[in-house]
Amino acid sequence: MAIYHLEAKVISRGAGRSAVAASAYLSCSQIYNDYDGIQHDYTRKRGLVWQEVFLPPIAPAAWSDRSILWNAVEENEKTKDSRLAREFVVALPIELGKTDWQSLLTEFIQDNFVAEGMCADVAIHDPYPPGHNPHAHIMLTIRPLQENGKWQHKTEKEYLCVRDGAEWGFTSAEYKIAQAEGWEKQYQYLVGERKVYMAPSEAEKQGYERANKYPKSTKYGRQNPISQRWNSDEQLLIWREKWATVTNRHLAQYPEIDARIDHRSHAARGLDELPTIHEGYHARKLEAMGIVSDRCEINRQIKADNALLRELKAKVKKLAAAVKTSIPELANALESLRENMIVLMYRISHIRISKQKISDYVDAVKPVVERYTEIKQEIKEKNTERKQLRAEQDSLPFIHVIKHQKLSEQVATLTEDLEELKSEKSMLLNSMECADDAAFSKFKKEVKNLDTQMDALEQAENKFTAELDRTLERYRDLEKTVADVDAGELTDTRMELRTGKEQSAASQLQKIYGVKYDYDMMRQSKLEVKKMLGEVTRKPSITQMLQRKEPESQMQKPPKRKQKDYER
Structure with missing residues (x-):
């Protein structure tokens, strides 16, 4: 990018x-x-x-x-x-x-x-x-x-001149005009053992001897505007x-x-994050992926996942003990298992997306990290080589002019190589939003930690997948017990419960993910569970059809429009 x-x-x-x-x-x-x-x-x-x-x-x-x-x-x-x-x-x-x-x-x-x-x-x-x-x-x-x-000058000599006790700076061109107005340059004069700046007119009155010929001036001169x-x-x-x-x-x-x-800098843009990858960009990227930013948070997430699994297992045990042959209990048991499957499917989908994003991110940054490490080594080697060449050049007698010249060429080449490498190093640091080598070390450590986070996500995915398989198996076993009940009535009862169960699933996930809860992912999870269970759009029962038609029959038909005279 x-x-x-x-x-x-x-x-x-x-x-x-x-x-x-x-x-x-x-x-x-x-x-x-x-x-x-x-x-x-x-x-x-x-x-x-x-x-x-x-x-x-x-x-x-x-x-x-x-x-x-x-x-x-x-x-x-x-x-x-x-x-x-x-x-x-x-x-x-x-x-x-x-x-x-x-x-x-x-x-x-x-x-x-x-x-x-x-x-x-x-x-x-x-x-x-x-x-x-x-x-x-x-x-x-x-x-x-x-x-x-x-070429114009970079700076121009600026003389500090005096008049009536005041001191002011003038360039050579300006002094020609200022001199006519009574300004004088200042020179050093011997006053006892000291050297004191003063105007020639004042020094002559007191009989002081000039110490040198250089007038007083500003240290760096006046810079070209x-x-x-x-x-x-x-x-x-x-x-x-x-x-x-x-x-x-x-x-x-x-x-x-x-x-x-x-x-602009992060501060200028109103961002609180430090402009380093391990606390700023990197953490924001992970948060955008829907995962947490470091290993401790990942561990806390896994603990929450384990707690959810325990809760789902406890629910299933309770359902298994309570299920009888009554249609309401069977319907409730089947819909509760379906609710659990939606929750599990959402968690698995979320983990898989997070794993893919982490994998893409690692694939993108690893070449940058490797190149940065190479550059650091190259800079170190070329600095050492340049130091050796300069030492050899200093120790070589001046009469070896050709050898001196060859060494100078080699030093110049190494210097330009180093400048190019330093520029590339700076560019790579900037791309990783690292301020210096210390920040890069932390960034490199964070990239390594991503492997640990991937392992943790892999374990979590395996747990949820295994639990989803067990829940599906229980669902299939329970389906076998409904062969002797009225299928239409069971379906109607389940449909009455379904909206509430799906809302319950959404509520559980919203508590876990907060603002990161994804409605599209929830919709997709429902579709995946529907395919898994082989659900098809069933025809409504006679009771449901009558209930749907009843409001329509009670609706008043619009009055027949009378023909107007001009229509006859």
Whole structure:
């Protein structure tokens, strides 16, 4: 089914990643990184369904080649911990096909990113086996663009200037105007053994010596307002909502698809359940199946079943002792046995449906659990391998340039593999509504407990089936004793009792199931018992026919309509 998953990341050199490597990985292509001289080749990677580069009108046309685009990004960023790109990983609804995915992503990217001036590099991955985990990677440029296609600054130096005891921040362009209005930059001056910031005019009056040439400024500078908005939590929430909206719109194009996604948290939707499978989704699923959510509740249910069986057996014994040759007693005994059979048939049907739903659920989640376990192991192994390669690289003399470069390529490949695995891991956690590994462990335990619950339901079904067979046998034995009685009168008496007995059966089941009592299942149980007993629609007795005709004979016939003069 369609799930909501949108994971936001930042590709930065500080985390050991490069934009070129990430782009080559998501597009399964080969790109050379001019910044560090590493050739990234992922042409043998499988699972690529579709890839595209989207550019705003002000971007250079050459950037439609992803190698040129991301090398331009790498060239413009100078520091060793630069933020190079923003990445979104989104889950694609399995109800849609390849063409729908392309249309969905194109609309989302054009309306939310390209329209804002970002360049976007997107790829759809559908790892083996096809349809198992379709998702898309969207890489976005972080710096805004100028009208001439040049990069804008992320942040700008902001000098803290003073005037008449007040302090205010100005950029270089702003300071040219502020300086004419009497604002001065502040520098460090030696005041005894201390370094104190003050304006040059004040320091000169007191004869202080300047300690260095750097003016006082804010720690991080002034952020570009466009970048500031893109980096805000509020904007991320908007993008998350937009993804849900556009996905639901594309799903709604197909009337046969009723799946929808929701970007909001459980708390935002007014749900009390925690967003973990073992206490939220999983428990709700089991309740929707008509069974309880854990092993203790199953045991309590079985105790209630056993109590019902004891009650039914006691009833049968009492009937067997009380039955004589009188028609009312025989009719009551037969209808009471029939009532018991309806109750037993309902319980058996309910258990079988619950077993089928649990079986379907386990079949659906077991591959997810197995894949998640595999991914955890793969991440562990690749982390170990990457650590070993980095240690080998650090211990290698710098003169071995080629060896260094090969090790760097291997580390970059492992880093991108790890990012892909982490994204898939996050997506699987989201599909199971688990917040972390601890929640997954509880979920895995709950899935294992379902096997125990299936065994308990199997035992309960066997008990009810055996009791149903015994009740049917008693019914057949009792039928043999009615050979000498008036069949018509016996049938009439039984029909008079039947409605009350069926209501009694329904009442018993409603007490057991409460709001989960199913009227359709009750109707079906009656039909099954009717077939089991070989009941056919019998003709009513003469007494019943007379009783039915009597009201009709007493009804007054409508007066004969007189002919009007104009009808003659």
